[in-house]
Amino acid sequence: MIDTSDLKPIKGSMDKIPAIGMGTWRIGGNYAPNYSKDSLWIDALKFGIGYSIEKVGLALIDTAELYGAGHSEELVGKSLRGFSREEVFITTKVKPENLSYNKLVKAAEGSLRRLQTDYIDLYLVHWPNPRIPISETMRAMEKLYNDGLIRYIGVSNFDKELLEEARSYLSVTDIVVNQVKYSLLDRSAEKEIIPYCQKEGIIIMAYTPLERGEVLRLRNVIKLAEKYGKTPAQIALNWLISKPLVVAIPKSENRNHIKENIDTMGWRLSEEDLKILED
Numbered sequence: 533m534i535d536t537s538d539l540k541p542i543k544g545s546m547d548k549i550p551a552i553g554m555g556t557w558r559i560g561g562n563y564a565p566n567y568s569k570d571s572l573w574i575d576a577l578k579f580g581i582g583y584s585i586e587k588v589g590l591a592l593i594d595t596a597e598l599y600g601a602g603h604s605e606e607l608v609g610k611s612l613r614g615f616s617r618e619e620v621f622i623t624t625k626v627k628p629e630n631l632s633y634n635k636l637v638k639a640a641e642g643s644l645r646r647l648q649t650d651y652i653d654l655y656l657v658h659w660p661n662p663r664i665p666i667s668e669t670m671r672a673m674e675k676l677y678n679d680g681l682i683r684y685i686g687v688s689n690f691d692k693e694l695l696e697e698a699r700s701y702l703s704v705t706d707i708v709v710n711q712v713k714y715s716l717l718d719r720s721a722e723k724e725i726i727p728y729c730q731k732e733g734i735i736i737m738a739y740t741p742l743e744r745g746e747v748l749r750l751r752n753v754i755k756l757a758e759k760y761g762k763t764p765a766q767i768a769l770n771w772l773i774s775k776p777l778v779v780a781i782p783k784s785e786n787r788n789h790i791k792e793n794i795d796t797m798g799w800r801l802s803e804e805d806l807k808i809l810e811d
């Protein structure tokens with residue numbers, strides 16, 4: 533049965549996205565393409581997409597033109613076959629060297645081709661680039677939005693000041709997501725950027741939410757996993773998604789882990805236990 537309790541609202545729209553998505557860094561290579569595990573990766577992505585749709589009615593995937601120099605996007609594109617396009621919310625990112633107007637438009641066309649789709653659900657600026665005025669980047673983003681090539685605009689690794697500035701250059705739409713590093717072991721985003729986003733209705737997409745496995749070894753995480761009959765990953769992720777407007781995008785290429793991660797949705801740690809983790 534579909535449980536929509538863990539879908540988080542996108543500001544200014546009726547759309548929502550799952551609190552748990554699937555990251556893809558190292559799927560399809562790091563900075564260069566790696567084709568050695570394509571069938572395993574496609575199988576993992578397809579499994580995750582199918583399982584998330586079954587569970588919450590929608591799947592969220594996070595990729596980037598940078599990942600495997602585009603091969604990650606190609607694998608995501610291949611994994612979409614057999615699903616209806618509206619059931620998968622695709623996030624991809626433009627790299628910092630492509631933030632000028634013409635390069636950004638071209639980069640988006642490249643991502644669309646590799647993803648084999650006619651629109652990107654959410655297009656993020658991967659990292660700021662101080663050499664290119666953010667006004668120019670946002671102008672290009674808004675052109676893609678107006679042309680219907682991207683449905684939503686977002687950023688990643690932006691601090692409050694730059695996010696505010698970027699928003700000021702958009703006239704027909706707004707930034708709806710800021711993807712930042714956030715986990716039990718790295719809570720630096722809580723100082724300024726998360727409160728700002730929550731106040732403004734901007735979704736916080738937490739990357740590296742498992743600290744590549746580090747959080748699974750925390751004593752309180754292990755203790756709570758035993759108490760709830762859940763896994764350490766589910767405890768660490770549930771703490772994140774219990775927060776307003778926070779979604780997390782753990783990466784996994786292992787079916788059991790993917791299922792586990794998606795099964796973080798639909799239940800909650802008690803207030804008391806959240807506080808234990810919080811402290």
Ligand SMILES: NC(=O)c1ccc[n+]([C@@H]2O[C@H](COP(=O)([O-])OP(=O)(O)OC[C@H]3O[C@@H](n4cnc5c(N)ncnc54)[C@H](OP(=O)(O)O)[C@@H]3O)[C@@H](O)[C@H]2O)c1
Binds near residue numbers: 558742786792
């Ligand atoms: N915007 C940015 O600048 C930025 C930067 C970094 C990352 N990201 C995005 O965020 C995603 C996630 O971050 P990340 O890949 O750095 O790290 P992560 O998701 O914190 O950790 C990934 C590692 O955890 C393991 N894992 C996943 N689920 C598990 C589970 N249930 N139990 C045990 N181990 C588990 C994975 O191994 P298996 O594959 O074997 O399960 C993998 O080794 C990336 O893939 C990428 O999409 C964005």
